[in-house]
Amino acid sequence: MLSEDEVDEQIQHVLEEFHGRHQQPRKFLNHRFEAMRRYLPTDSPMSENRQLLIGAYFTQEYALESAALFNPSIVRHPDQTALEDGALRFILSLRSVGEGHISSVTFREGIIDAGNKISVREPTRYATTPEFVPDAFYEKDLFSRKLIELSLWNTFIEHALSTLEDNFTLVQLENAVNSGLRENRSRHQELAPIAEQTIMLARSNYEIFYSPECELSERLIFPFGPTETNGIEDARFVRFQEDDGSSRYFATYSAYDGNAVLPQLLETRDFVRFRMHTLNGPAISDKGMAMFPRKINGHYAMLSRQDGEHLYIMYSDMPYFWHSNELIVKPTYPWEFVQMGNCGSPIETESGWLVLTHGVGPMRKYCIGAVLLDLDNPTRVIDRLKEPLLTPNEHEREGYVPNVVYSCGSVIHNGHLVLPYAMSDYATTFATISIDELLSSMI
Template identity: 25%
Template sequence: ESRDVFNAAAIELNGSIYILYRAMDRANTSTIGLAVSEDGVTIKERLSEPIYAPRADFEAKRGSPTGNSGCEDPRIVHIDDALLMTYTAYDGVHPPAGAVSSISVDDFLARRFEMWSAPFLLTPDGVDDKDLVLLPEKIHENYLLYHRINNRICADLLPDIAAGKRVSRCIEIMAPRHGMWDGSKVGSAAPPIKVGNNWLMIYHGVSRHATYRLGAALLDSSGTSLLARTADPIFEPLEKYEKEGEISNIVFSCGAIVRGDTLFIYYGAADKVIGVATASLAHIIEALS
């Protein structure tokens, strides 16, 4: 991670928040690092080695030895007794693809990271398909997977998460709004959060000036129907480290945690560093009412 750390997922287990972040070395190869926090802000522990690294052909570096490649932008959910991590797999030549790997909660907590399952692709070959996020609950025994085709958020139902099972359709969830802060592109950020019978989705929106901001949307109990969406962003680049970095004017989230009424949003700033922003969950829900 000698070059950059950014775009972090988060999961709370046994009272600790585990932050899985994208780490990039000087050869521009991305791996997944791990930091741990008790209060959601202060880093108590940060491992010196990645917990997940490229293993499959579809994420092995091809082409330029210093081109981007590897395992990018992880999101993680806890379903049954397993942690499922979706991420963008990139070999530097073919279009970015969506992959998944899993590990049991027991193995993760025991730091047996060699037990991550062999990764496989969930998106079609030859299609630029990114921002894969699983709904943290099954819907009628199916997994609901959000992904981004072109400039909009899509979803598809999968009966199981197994090699050979790939998304085959786009149930449109959300599209850009012309002339607004999210008018160029939208994509899922953190896995949706259960609020009552519905789901709160934090998403990123890109303007025509290529500024990345975060917005909030409310989905129905199935996770497939959009009920409401904030007119304005809930978070945008303001600090110097969010406006200046590898790529300017970016806040890009892959993980969020709720404690009481506080929403912790973990994000990459300008593709260079990791930050956390907090907000009142009730205030966000009120803005969507």
Template identity: 30%
Template structure:
């Protein structure tokens, strides 16, 4: 993939946390980042991950989550005394149970030029099921069979799984439910059937044995997935030159079909949890065949707003668009990326 370059179009974030209003009275927005992206009509649409939390109370940890009340999933706030020992402000273990200190949902943003966005005040998808009780995160959008398939990470006390929703107009949305159980995330659907099958990339999470890696799966109906196969993993464990992807790896947006094969954007993280972006190329008729991969990251956290934020040293993409042939930007690929879990940057992918 040496012929590809990924260059920032703008050296400032195009969306910042301060641009987004909280959904809930008494909450504050901690981050607006990691957007899915698509072209819908004459607009570019982003589905932002918006993380919100109750405003702090001194000496107290406030945990927003969905709990069942009279059989109905309902937003609640748990209150616990603040630990006296240092703790992670994002994830806390209290009384033997792990909680997130914020609740994420998906928020729609719209733009005519792909740079200047108007952000809806209300969520597009808000946690509404017990398997989403800790939040909805990091969506991907794939246009397939005349509708937009939205995959997202659904987080609960049982771990992160993969949810699916579909829409045709981005006004109404049908929630299909969980298509891959915990622990799994980073699902990207291919935008067409291959050899009569729906296909997707996903990332099972591992514990004592193995490292996070990208897998391939297929389906006859787009709902029930099987024939899971390892595709590729990080090379940093055996080669220091690839330390940038030695800690974590996962698929980004939906693959794009090119003359050479399926182009895949993916993220890698090193042992310090610094994230970078890279590319892979898969065979167009058999995407289980990896034809090529980046030997070095195409984008790393370099600017202050990419290095400092809610989660520092992160560039993470789960949304890109390819401008249509009738556009003045015909054929250009714009990559939207989350920066430090606090804002959104924009880069352009091009060939030398």
């Protein structure tokens, strides 16, 4: 074991070497020590420097954006104060890929001025760890429905939940399930996997939150839930308008655990506190889902791609349960024969719902197209582009996945579509086009 002098020397070296690379390093290392304290072989008191050094041994730097920064989605910033006339402040979400090819969501903010010039604020060099909490309370009825959808409902789980109130915490659920396992020791091997999956479902619904003083570019959505252990991919953000005029933001994303990809839903009002929820129901499959920015005829609506090839639409009275879908768009032109999907949430225009699509053609070349859906009946296609709106040029074809242009969400400002898009899964840029020009190009 190191002497106190050796401990002091080692921690001083660490703090000097990594000075300036991290914010409040002492506070962070102490936090890491507290997370490891229960694994120590003794409860004997120790010096502060020894605690910090233990925390350092269980800390490693991780470069969130070292491999790629792509698949962007853009939404109106909740703060539109202190802007020049005709300007819009926006939030840009991006899929960042780091060591081990683990994907997370990072943010940038910027301004589109009256002349549609786009400026993106320089990010800081830091990333901040959020506070993580499971859902404060789970609703028994809603949680039971999720268990039924996942074929986890049986008399064992029914009995465990019957001991809980209508609203319960994760700790209460764990105690009820573990108590049930003790009461059924003879069936432990049979029931333990069901108990584990039930707890895993609960842990997949959680919240993270940051201090409001934390810069937006320092906030990140890193995999926390058990369904996300290998990445959070392709978040499609949308500013959702409530019936009462208020708004919140939804984002559908793909959670990847190394074996399966599951669509999930993020919710936030301020980009400070984020709630993650599982999506459930027989219509939930595949990926690339995108919420409409408001209810349609009193129902939530979402674009989807259950078969991996076509565009569907779904309706629901609850944003977390989806039971049916309807096919609305099939691949029609050579550049989309392999498959097609959406490039973000529909955008409302006077002419209809503008939906940017992606199509895959020969040599797995991805292009971006567009269709126009009826405002009152989005199952009806009014117009669509015969030729792609955007194709990868010679400067955009090389990357981690070559020959790809792709987006997860656009915005209209000053009569122009502002389209952020990824270039071959390695970097991101912008394109703009007049809405009138785009709509007049459709057939």
